[in-house]
Amino acid sequence: MKISPSFRLLWVALLSTTLLSSCFELREEIYIKKNGSGNYSFLFDMSQMKPLLEAAMAFADSTDSDKDFLAESEGALGQATEMFEGMAGISNPTAIKDKENFKFGFQFDFQDVESLNDALSQMETQADVVDSKKSIYKYSKGTLERNMAGYIVSLSRSMGSDSEEGKEANSPDNDAILKSANYVFVIKTEGKIKNFAGENLTQVSERELKLTAPLSEVSNQKRNLQMKVKFK
Structure with missing residues (x-):
């Protein structure tokens, strides 16, 4: 599978920074209301790498890729969010740029x-x-189901050293980076959670569930991301 051109630009920009450390998190979060509407967010979190990234940027030349990645990432995010503008049923697409x-x-x-x-x-x-005929998510009467990993598999695989994105990022250690990174999936519900089912899915509060898994296991489809949650 291949990621879309807009996201490919984003991964190349972000992957270039992970040469400094392999400690990062790929995070998805869904907030679902009783009427089936809600909010979705996707985050590439490198906050654990902050001291190393700040040190590298402080000593980097202005033309160095480790310093320019902030501008590259910002531009790529702008292109990525543009694809959601004007889509039926989608509103307020916003780039997250916590520099x-x-x-x-x-x-x-x-x-x-x-x-x-x-x-x-x-x-x-x-x-x-x-499987374009199978939806990732399904919702009916207070029950949200996730049927498959979907796009997250191709996104994580794009970080491998054999991928086009991995080669363009010029990192021979992308596979090692992938193995030490984490994938986090969070479900937040409008009403109180009645029951739920899913491998390694844990309840954080009466309205929140969380799954954490090694990104390499998600990429290799060794981690089952199918789950179901029912709320009041």
């Missing part, structure tokens, strides 16, 4: 889960989706 804490990503509101699925399908080139 101080080295967190980059995007978020948007969705009218219903069908709109969410349509938006997330844009993160891959349509011809490379494994």
Whole structure:
């Protein structure tokens, strides 16, 4: 599978910084309301690398890629969020650019889960989706289901050294970086959670669930991301 051109630009910019450290987190979060609408966010969190990144940028030349990645990431995020503008059922697409804490990503509101699925399908080139007939998420009467990993597999695989993005980032250690990085998935609900099911899915509060897994296991599809949550 291949990621879309806009996200490819973002990964290249971000991957160039992970040469300094392999401690980062790929994070997805969904807030779901009783009527099926909600908010989705995707975050590339390098805050744990902050001391190393700050030190590198302090000594880097202005033309050094480790210093310019902030501008590159900002431009790539702008292109990435543009693809959601004007989509049916999607509103308020916004780039997340927390330069101080080295967190980059995007978020948007969705009218219903069908709109969410349509938006997330844009993160891959349509011809490379494994099962385009199967939706990632399903919602009905207070029950949210995740049926498969979907695009997150191709996104994480794009960080491997054999991928086009990995080669362009000029990092021979991208596979090692992938193995030590984490994938985090969070579900927040409008009402109190009644019950839930899912491998390694834990309850953080009465309205929040969280899954944490090695990104390499997600990339290799060794971690089952299917889950279901029912709330009042």
